[in-house]
Amino acid sequence: MSLRLLVLLAALLGSAPSACAQSGETPNGVFLIATPALADPNFRHSVVLVTQAADGSTVGFIVNRPGHRSLAQILPDNEVLKGFTEPLYLGGPVEAAGLFAVFRAKENPPGALRVLGDLSFALGPAVVETLLRAPPQRVRFFNGFAGWAPGQLAAELERGGWYVLNADAETVFRKDMDGLWEELLVRARAVTAWLR
Numbered sequence: 001m002s003l004r005l006l007v008l009l010a011a012l013l014g015s016a017p018s019a020c021a022q023s024g025e026t027p028n029g030v031f032l033i034a035t036p037a038l039a040d041p042n043f044r045h046s047v048v049l050v051t052q053a054a055d056g057s058t059v060g061f062i063v064n065r066p067g068h069r070s071l072a073q074i075l076p077d078n079e080v081l082k083g084f085t086e087p088l089y090l091g092g093p094v095e096a097a098g099l100f101a102v103f104r105a106k107e108n109p110p111g112a113l114r115v116l117g118d119l120s121f122a123l124g125p126a127v128v129e130t131l132l133r134a135p136p137q138r139v140r141f142f143n144g145f146a147g148w149a150p151g152q153l154a155a156e157l158e159r160g161g162w163y164v165l166n167a168d169a170e171t172v173f174r175k176d177m178d179g180l181w182e183e184l185l186v187r188a189r190a191v192t193a194w195l196r
Helices: 003-012 125-133 152-158 180-195
Strands: 030-034 047-052 058-062 066-070 087-090 094-104 113-116 119-122 138-148 162-166
Touching: 030 180, 047 113, 047 180, 058 087, 058 119, 094 125, 119 125, 138 152, 152 162, 162 180
Parallel strands: 087 138
Antiparallel strands: 030 047, 030 162, 047 058, 058 138, 066 087, 094 119, 094 138, 113 119
């Protein structure tokens, strides 16, 4: 499979949320921490970095689910991908065969969705291809993403499916994700208890 075909999977498999839905001027990223009561197997023990778009929908990536293979292992003969040896992460159940990215860059490239500080989402194939050809210092690639229609996530929060914590880029790019859900669950419960 060519690099172009791999990148275009994100566009061909469905309608990824438009990066135009949020201007990037007011980043609003947070972590969602799945509660033990969350019944959806797609999100069991997950930590999801999300942002809300201007249209009220929510999009994000499960940050604590590294896969077993890297882009370099999936396409070993592709010169562009040889440097990408970090595992490809499983970002969520939406467009699970698509290629997306979370990255850090001072300048937000056209089409990227600014999430928090210098952290952005690459949801469109043109942005992903740019990152593959000229990677920033910190980039992590994902198969699939997580998405909620307007009001859907609010209902899940109301039912007690998620805790919400402030997000930070260091946690997103942490090397060892083992134990992250447990760590953040303890922190979220402490914050919740303090607020009551």
